[in-house]
Amino acid sequence: QVQLQESGPGLVKPSETLSLTCTVSGGSLSSYYWSWIRQPPGKGLEWIGYMSYSGSASYNPSLKSRVTILVDTSKNQFSLKLTSVTAADMAVYYCATYSSGGRAFDYWGQGILVTVSS
Amino acid sequence: QTVVTQEPSLTVSPGGTVTLTCASSTGAVTSGYYPNWFQQKPGQAPRALIYTTSNKHSWTPARFSGSLLGGKAALTLSGVQPEDEAEYYCLLYYGGAWVFGGGTKLTVL
Numbered sequence: 001q002v003q004l005q006e007s008g009p010g011l012v013k014p015s016e017t018l019s020l021t022c023t024v025s026g027g028s029l030s031s032y033y034w035s036w037i038r039q040p041p042g043k044g045l046e047w048i049g050y051m052s053y054s055g056s057a058s059y060n061p062s063l064k065s066r067v068t069i070l071v072d073t074s075k076n077q078f079s080l081k082l083t084s085v086t087a088a089d090m091a092v093y094y095c096a097t098y099s100s101g102g103r104a105f106d107y108w109g110q111g112i113l114v115t116v117s118s
Numbered sequence: 119q120t121v122v123t124q125e126p127s128l129t130v131s132p133g134g135t136v137t138l139t140c141a142s143s144t145g146a147v148t149s150g151y152y153p154n155w156f157q158q159k160p161g162q163a164p165r166a167l168i169y170t171t172s173n174k175h176s177w178t179p180a181r182f183s184g185s186l187l188g189g190k191a192a193l194t195l196s197g198v199q200p201e202d203e204a205e206y207y208c209l210l211y212y213g214g215a216w217v218f219g220g221g222t223k224l225t226v227l
Contacts, residue, residue, distance in 0.1 A: 037164075045156075045164065045207050047216040058214050094163055103152035103211065104169030111163050 002027035004095050004109035011115050012089075018082040018114055022095030025076070027107075029053045033098035034071055034078040035105065038091040041113075046091075050098050051078065090116045120144060122210050124219040129227055130198045138222045139190040140208030146189035147210065153191035154209040155184055157202075158221075164207065168193060200226050 008020035022034070035050035049059035051069040059067050068081045082089060092111040099106055121143040130136040140153060147153065155168040166175050168184035171191065181197045191208055203226040208219040 044221045045158075045209075045218040047209070047218060061215060099169075102169055102173065103154070104166065104173070104175070105154055105156075105209065106166055106169075106175065108163045108165070 002032075002097055002107040004097070004107060006093060006095050006109045006112040008112060008114070010113060011117060012085050013118050014086055014116055015084055018080070018085050018089060018093075018116075020080045020093055020095075020112060020114070021077050022079070022109060023075075023077050027097070029071055029073045029076060029078070032106075033100055034069065035096045035098045036069060036080045037094045037096055037105075037108075038089075039094070039111075040088075040091045048080065048082075048093075052100075085116050087116050090114060120212055120217050122208065122217050122219040124206075124208060124222045126220070127223045127225065129225045130195070132198055132200055132226055134198050135194065135196045136198060136224065137187070138193045138195075138206055138208075138224070139187065140192070140210065140219050141190045142210055144212070147186060147191045149186065151191070151210040151212070153184065153186075155182075155191075155193045156207045156209065158205045158207065159203075167206075195224075198226055202226055 003025045005023045012018045030053045033050040033052045036048040051057040066083045071078045094111045095109045097107045123141045156164040158164040172184040206222045
């Protein structure tokens, strides 16, 4: 069973870059697409994007200009970078697997809260 | 701007049956939207329940089922248990991008 664990700074200043890492255990990075999803406090879920180990990516059009997802097979990790953050980017960020064959978001990390504040 | 709409809240009695729906602002939801359903309890990460309209994950209880109903994606809970009280989210595919519904808060009372 795949297990995912998010890590990174819990506090980011406005206009700076949010950087998070998701460490994967129990699964191969070649088996899935690797996704990020976020949830502002008290609100609903928002899909950010995903990337395959081979570099095939898809991003939420509303975030595309600010988002980069990278996969590091040597470390069994994938990452999220979101530039020029504002208060609207404050959220719990989840990493998750996406099975392209089944069109399924299967396994999720526990999430990490990122606060945007000076 | 594509909008995916769910009932904001529903209430069901223990042992009862309830259907949650997921509508698209673009028109009828079909299998090509690959509907996914998730359950989220307070303070927890979402848990996947259903993918591609009606397929269950290995951990999905048998009382949960997915379908297409009247131009919408639907999640039906039969024989509702108290532990099913949660927020439920649907997720639809729009040709390269995915959009979540706003969620349905299900109360078991």
